[in-house]
Amino acid sequence: MEPSSACGEVAPVFLEYEEKLKAFIRKRIPDEEESKDLLQQVLLKLYRHCEKLPEVKNMQAWVYQVSRNALNDYFKEAARRKSTHQPLQVELQLEGVEEDRLQKEMVEYVRPLIALLPLKYARPLIMSDLEGYSQQQVADHLGISLSGAKSRVQRAREKLREIIIECCLLELDRNGKLLSLDIKDSCGCMQKVKEEVRQKLAEG
Structure with missing residues (x-):
């Protein structure tokens, strides 16, 4: 199977596992909007690695591994933002902004x-x-x-x-x-x- 043809198979594979992945991610990320964002990231990652599809023997295991990797990236980034040494403290509220x-x-x-x-x-x-x-x-x-x-x-x-x-x-x-x-x-x-x-x- 050519890479371009394999990439065309990503959408059907994603749709097959979408509901299970949604529940899998939501269990780990309770926020609905963020869990939806991450689900889209999983789809993008599947497309980025679509050339591997012809070699995949266990499709479900592969899809879940991609999802775990996306979750790991999400939590690493969240931890990095939380622990940054110079947190950005620019207030968006306009009231009380210093007039300098x-x-x-x-x-x-x-x-x-x-x-x-x-x-x-x-x-x-x-x-x-x-x-x-x-x-x-x-x-x-x-x-x-x-x-x-x-x-x-x-x-x-x-x-x-x-x-x-x-x-x-x-x-x-x-x-x-x-x-x-x-x-x-x-x-x-x-x-x-x-x-x-x-x-x-x-x-x-």
Whole structure:
């Protein structure tokens, strides 16, 4: 079987085991949104290794091994974020933000950075943390449960934190106070925003 043909078999294999994998992952990750995200990661991993399909003798064992690897990666990343020596402590709430240049600059970057999130995460985060809606109002607006809204906002904050770390060069003191801020050259989508923000702040 050619690799391209083998990759075409991934979807049927995934669909065959999808419900079992969903239960397997949910037992280990109670959060519904995160467990769904991880299930999609399993599918992506199956596609990445689809060339191995013709050699697989026990399909169920292989699929579960890929799922275990995805879970291991998930828990390692969660542990890394939890134990980082310089946790990112940039508050998204606008009330009480210090009126110094760096804080103003960070606030200017928040919306463009949030815009890089998938809409399902960007909208509830904007409503909750920038527009001041309660999480019950967010839930009502989106037509989801309160627990679902809380989970989505929390997940959005985590994803935004990852984007900020990926796109921004931040220097923090031991108390988490912002000392310096810049946009990485590798984050091309934010370069224009960076110039606009700097110009806006220079004009007062």
